[in-house]
Amino acid sequence: MKKKLAIFDLDGTLFDTKDVNFLSYKHALEKYNYKLEYEYFCKSCYGMSFEKFLPKIIKDNKVSIYDIHKLKKELYLSNLGQAKINNHLFNIIELLKEKYFLAIVTTASRKNCIEILEYFRKHDLFDLIISHDDVLHVKPNPEGFIKAMKFFNIEPRETIIFEDSSVGIEAARKSGAGVFCVNKF
Structure with missing residues (x-):
């Protein structure tokens, strides 16, 4: 488990x-x-x-x-x-998937999120997707991150969030989880 x-x-x-x-x-x-x-x-x-x-x-x-x-x-x-994939991060995801639930929390629409994941054939890697369509308050509010943690019944101390934007990093920090900042790839 x-x-x-x-x-x-x-x-x-x-x-x-x-x-x-x-x-x-x-x-x-x-x-x-x-x-x-x-x-x-x-x-x-x-x-x-x-x-x-x-x-x-x-x-x-x-x-x-x-x-x-x-x-x-x-x-x-x-x-x-025009999109570019973060191959290094997807290599890390492959290593994490045995011990971690994998989720996406994005301000993008569900439609566009699914489209890019399918375009790059990565949709099946993720256990949960929370999009702009699934929350009342977008980043910098931590609602999406907290919702993902509650879905899996995982505490913030057992959660790591990968983010790049200032509003996303702020939301991640507010959630109480650990945060990895993605700067460039």
Whole structure:
């Protein structure tokens, strides 16, 4: 019986999806006559919930951020060729899977999370996926991490979280679990 839990963020940790997300949001926003610059996206949007950054781009309320996000999710699959896999971390996951439950906690949508895992044939590695769709409060709130620990009945002291973004690291620390910061791969 497994008594430990390893939780992984998706974007920036398991996969470099910056270009995938940028292109998907860029094209979704263009449909509504908004522009998105790459540098701005990287600095002010990537790793955050769309509910936090889209209102800063769409200031006139002529279109719903939810409509733009829905279109972004539809465009995501067509841009997956731009994603890069963190092979080193997946090698570690292979070593952990015998003794640890493996979970993903992400601010990404469930749809986009499943798409990238299937694209890279990694879906079957994980015992649980908690996405933006499964929580009321996204990172930096630790709700997703706590929910994963409760699902497996694993204490924070028996949990390690792999994260890359400042909001994700903050949420991981608030959960009481150990934290590994992924900087580059």
